[in-house]
Amino acid sequence: MLTRLLSQSLKPVIASLGGIVLAMAAVLPAAPASAAPKFETAQPIPLYSYFATGDVDAPVTAPSVLPTPSFVLMGGGPDVDPAFRWLIQRAGIKPGTGGRFVVIRATGTEAYNPYIYYSDENLTTSTTIAELWVGGASLGLSSVETLVIPSIKAANSPAVNAILARANVVFIAGGDQSHYIRFWKGTALEQTLKSLMAKNVPLGGTSAGLAVLGQFDYSALYKSATSELSMMDPYYKDITFDPAPLSLQGGFIAPPALASLIFDSHFDSRDRMGRFITFISRIVAPKESASGTFGCAGGVLPASSSGNATARGIGISVETALLVQGNGDGKPVTAKRVTNPSTTTESAVYFVRPSVPPSVCEPKTPLTVSTVEVRKLDDPAGVFNLTDWTGVPLYKHLDVNSGVLSPADWY
Template sequence: MLIHHFYQSLKRIFSGYRQIAFLLTALVFAAPASAEATFEKAKPIPLYSYFATGDVNAVVTAPSTLPAPSFVLMGGGPDVDSAFRWLIQRAGITPETGGRFVVIRATGTEAYNPYIYYSDEALTTSTTIAELWVGGASLGLTSVETLVIPSVKAANSPAVNAILSKANVVFIAGGDQSHYIRFWKGTALEQTLKSLMAKNVPVGGTSAGLAVLGQFDYSALYQSATSELSMLDPYYKDITFDPAPLSLQGGFIAPPALANMIFDSHFDSRDRMGRFITFLSRIVAPTSSASGTFGCPGGVLPASSSGNMTARGIGIGVETALLVQGNGNGKPVTAKRVTNPSTTTESAVYFVRPSVPPSVCEPKTPLTVANVEVRKLADPDGVFNMTDWTGVPLYNHLDVTSGTLFPADWY
């Protein structure tokens, strides 16, 4: 920087190039050897980052296989403390068994580690847990570990997958879901996640981490789609999905318990109902009848107000978590909504299902779809049946007519 300023001064004093060059050469060669210390060699970028809080070498006897799946679907914004505790409990972790909680992300830091492991800002492991802390150690966690996995190469790393494979709970942090699709899909990491889910290891995700937990994912490969532009053109460039093209197979991780669903976060605070109805419309397969052709080109599921093999999705507000649990063979998958005691938002969950196919769904053409069912869960005691899509009364029917949502005040 000193040489740079000196050079600029010389330019103002001398107009001749040779004079400047001569003086600069003399300055460089006259510089003391210690000046070299100011120029550091570029440090290699690590393949991945790993952070651990607690004792990763502790003996863990928590069950590696569980009888039913468990998922936390979190809507972004402030994390919901009780949802993390629920994951720990669903994993069968106790102070006697120990357990490992692994957070995965493509960017970011180890900020989740102390929040999940400790009980308060003094970083104690007290059984008295303060709000905004999980207190995992007091519940039995022996470690909380974060893996930052920023590339395909990192996702294929044997070391990364060895750490993840030992997890008793997995949580996918927020960030940018396009990174998860670009960097993790089709890698050893995806296979490790699927192996853990096959053993019903509890899995959670927030914001971008939520977005990749459905059978269909809004992959956000470009800019974040807006409701206004989505309804005006349901095929505009920022609406990207995984799998692409849409298919009943091939999605990233695609937990079987969450089949036929797509998720969206920050739902009411970012006014995302319009884009979400567009996403769901795109999933609806074309059908033909005497009255015409309905549905969306490229769609793969029917629209219906009954049955569980239909296009449907869940939008989740900020500081909101949906606790989704299997209940054994032949029993429905159920869900409850939780939030923090001090939340200042409504913290609602919206269950959305097109009851009939869109009547207009073409590129560069405003969307028209009628009678989209919306069920709203803001009651801490309510239980939603995700298998039958029942348990919460109908909240509203919404229409999109020529690219405009009615009613606009859907929330």
């Protein structure tokens, strides 16, 4: 969700395909008490909504296929302006090439369009870009388009998928990730996204949009899980995943470059370390030993302090983005952190990996897992190697003992 409120009136060029309904409320005088009641004719609910800023018909010479993948993993809260510029640049878009930036969401408005397209509150396309604006037009974008896709039927719409298939950059907005799983998984929309990823079209997401970018997703089908309740019962009803049951195949989107990962947002502001360790613990497969069975029933990956096919995850703070890029065959996938110049938060990224399986992981029983490795990236110059999980020194080891996180001050 776009959380940075724009203080001025914005009038982007709004285009319509497929019958978007724009409603205006009329203020009518009260009818006399004796007058017969009047009924408004019900307006049809649009299948989907489409908004465009810029010129959607402009020729585009930016490459449609790129050599390596690019992802923006954003932690929610205020959007990170330089992360959007990075996506545009990674798409090979430059002044004169044109390029289409497509935002997809299940609810909400076109508020991203002017923020990404224009350079300042006067809605100019100046090469001098003000803070709180992306300035995409000055970087070469010819259009920013938003699709609101609120149903399975909409996600299967040929018109929706035709618009999305032309994208040079795709961004999944915040909102409710359960909508993305319920409405988009298994549809033509998912196949279009996978086709774009196969061409290495840059892809980003924030908050709920971030949540659906891992191999494993916290699907939040019910209420949002809390750290306290998660650690007290790692199988309680609000902990839901995609794929369900957990599997090494069948996840929604599941970009290959982000294999073995699960993500969480608003990480520090909502104190989510406890629930995140629980989520990752649930991914750890059961393991028999002479002293008993460790791990979690239904888990699919080992816990280890080495290797790149182990249970692990990335927690991202508000107003923080992790820029993830492939670097060619045989080279590691790397990531760096960015935030806004005016940020008032620490804007850190946490890389979390259990080094040993949980010793207690059962329904209606407090979780116990020890020696969970946490690496913290808060340096704009730092580069993290996602492939071998190096580049940032160990920050802390955390334990959960009978449902209690230790140390509690993990920030």
